[in-house]
Amino acid sequence: MTMGFNESQSAFAAALLDPGLPLPQGITTARGVTDPLRFAVYRNNVYVGLTTALGQRFPVTKRLVGSEFFAGMARTYAADHKPATPLIIHYGDDFPDFIAAFPPAASLAYLPDVARIEVAWTRAYHAADRLPLDVAKIAAVPPERIAEMSLVPHPSAGLVRSDFPAGTIWSAHQGEAVAPVTEWRAEAVLVVRPAMHVEIRFLPPGDAAFAACLLEGTTLGTAAQKAFAAAPDFDFGSALIGLVGLGAFSAFEAFEGKLP
Amino acid sequence: MTVSANRATALPQRAGLGLKPEHYETILVTRPDVGFFEVHAENYMGAGGPPHRYLEAVADLYPLSLHGVGLSIGASRDLDKEHLKRLRVLIDRYRPQSFSEHLAWSTHDTGFLNDLLPLPYTAETLARVIDHVDETQQWLGRQMLLENPSTYLLFSESTIDEVDFLAAIANRTGCGLLLDVNNVMVSAVNHRLDPIAYIDRFPVELVGEIHLAGYDETVDYVGDRLLIDAHGSAVRTDVVELYRHTLSRSGPLPTLIEWDNDVPDFATLNAEAVRADAVLTAAAVARGATRAA
Known part of the structure; x- marks a missing residue:
């Protein structure tokens, strides 16, 4: 048989x-x-x-x-x-x-977050290529409409928020010699590939909360509320311009999907 | 470059190299005199990024061979249509001079097993593989090359010789064959066969590409030599000799050096291509001398 x-x-x-x-x-x-x-x-x-x-x-x-x-x-x-x-x-x-x-x-305890940065890095590396949103286009939006807008995440963008200095640990292990980690604190890193190079950027707590909301597709107004709650010193303008400048977004959508 | 009209490939009759990310920059800057480059299709199935950017640049400069390692043509289960679509997208984008896959299986109900697994050679499995090759060529809109495997064990139910099995698939589907000379050596030693006799029976007129690689060596349960298809070293001397013998039958053929593990610097890898090119040139000269006589 x-x-x-x-x-x-x-x-x-x-x-x-x-x-x-x-x-x-x-x-x-x-x-x-x-x-x-x-x-x-x-x-x-x-x-x-x-x-x-x-x-x-x-x-x-x-x-x-x-x-x-x-x-x-x-x-x-x-x-x-x-x-x-x-x-x-x-x-x-x-x-x-x-x-x-x-x-x-x-x-x-920090190991899973370091691994999450490595997942985000390789995802960014292989993500679809797209031109990041131009900061000038944000500047052209009437201020009273800004809060209603949401942003389209760049295909490569990922955010890792850690209770540990996962980003510093990751960065310290990029070369032959390991740089010591001097300050033990929570960290958030944005992983993004606006062109051909994957970039890792550290975000302050308010910006990290802001970016987390925006990458999930909330409006800028909602994201700003969360950011202020996370960090009273949150600076909306510099956070928005900063994240857009890093290439975290590829387009924006105005309220009800129409440009003002 | 000369390409025989009846060959199952448009690659030049030169030595080619596997394209490795660690060599992207060196290749684009120094533009080495390499006959063609080959990539594993699955490594370029990401949406975008540097791999595609580099492959586009290399494919602009050199003929390209697309070599699949994940289609699982030798599986009992149906081919994965999503994977066929991914292959079609790559072929449409890069227009490779050759597309090849393996007489092996790698996917089962449990998922992708990431190895090229052996199958028994019977009338039932032959019919299945013929269907799969037919389907692949229809989906891709082109002829493919099917590669002979390296194997470590046999199946007691097998009733068809491997060379006959491959020839039957090619005859029934119109596919070409990829003759991996290292695989011939590995399987011949592992199954106590004569590698020369295997080559002498192989339908070399259907071969569109040759693969060469380095093997590792160990022993099996009863102490017999067991060769492992390791792709982690230079091509062994006995495989070079078997390659020379192959070309004496076939004439020059596009020849890929496979070195996928412990990848050396580009100069070391390229030295392997230079060595294969010398064997190809000698084969072309010998063939010319035979014709002239």
Whole structure:
């Protein structure tokens, strides 16, 4: 009795992913041996391929925990998280959430946020190309209409708000030598690629609250209220011009979608 | 550049290199004399950004080969239409001189497994792969090349020889073949076959491109040599010799150096292309001498 093609491929895939399962039926060698080492080459390829891809997408996370710890953490993630598509460039979007719930990494509370910066960085890198909104266009809007406007996020824009100096830690690990982190405080970073280079910019708390709202599509008025609540010294004009100048938006929409 | 009209490719009969991000700038600044560049299609399926910018610049300067690693043509399940659409978009955008994929599977119900997995060679699997190649060529609106795999194990249910299996697919679908000479060496050693005999039976007239790469070596459960298709080193000497033998049958063919892991600096990689170009030139000269005699 032989299995059908689909059935045998299912059995092969299952044994590939679960080392606890017996080797699939029907595999052999020129000597007629059922060879666990040969099947292990495939098992190993699957995990090495996926963990290598994660290592390339999360180089700072890997550096922070060391190659050995990272390999174990990535392998545990890969066991339950297979790429949904063959687009390995997008693999690991939810790796930061996994790290946050991974008990052996619990002592490094900032680690998930550093990984979130790395997700935002690679998303920005591969995002659609678009010209950022010109600051002059904002300046041309009548002041009384500003609060009703909302902004279209640039395809590359991402915001990571952390209770830790995640941005400083990320930046400190970009070169060969690691710069010391002198001040331990909450940080927010905007990740954006207005042209060909991904940029990481630190935002003060009010601007971060403002940007978070705008990237979700709220009106400028609503975003400003949240920003003032987060930081009484929030400066609406400089925050708006600053974020637009960084390339965080690609267009604006006036009230009811019509320009004044 | 000379291109035979009946070949399944418009690539030049030169050595080409895999295009790696760490070499983008060097290539654009120094414009090395390389026959063509090849990219893995899936690495250019992002919406935008530097990868596309660099690929456009390189494709303006060199012939391009698009090599898929994720279509899973050897799967029992249906082809992923979304992935076929993504490939079509890339082909329409970059107009590559060649598109190729593998006789292997990588996707199952559990998701993408990120490896090129082996399939048994039977009448049932042959019919399935023929359907998939037909469907791919229809979706993409062009001929494709199908690559022979490197394998580490056999299936007791297999009834068709690998060369016959590939030839049957090509004959039934009109696809061309990509002959990976390193894969031939890896599979031949792993399955105690004669690599020369494999090449001598291979329908070289259907081959549109050759791949060369470096293998690693270990031993299996009973202590036999087991070669691993590692793509992390220079092409081994025995593979270069097998390549020379292949060209003595086929004549010069577009030849890619695959070095995907532990990627060296561009000069080291390019030295591999220079070596392959020398073998190609020798094959062309020998062929000319045979014709003249």
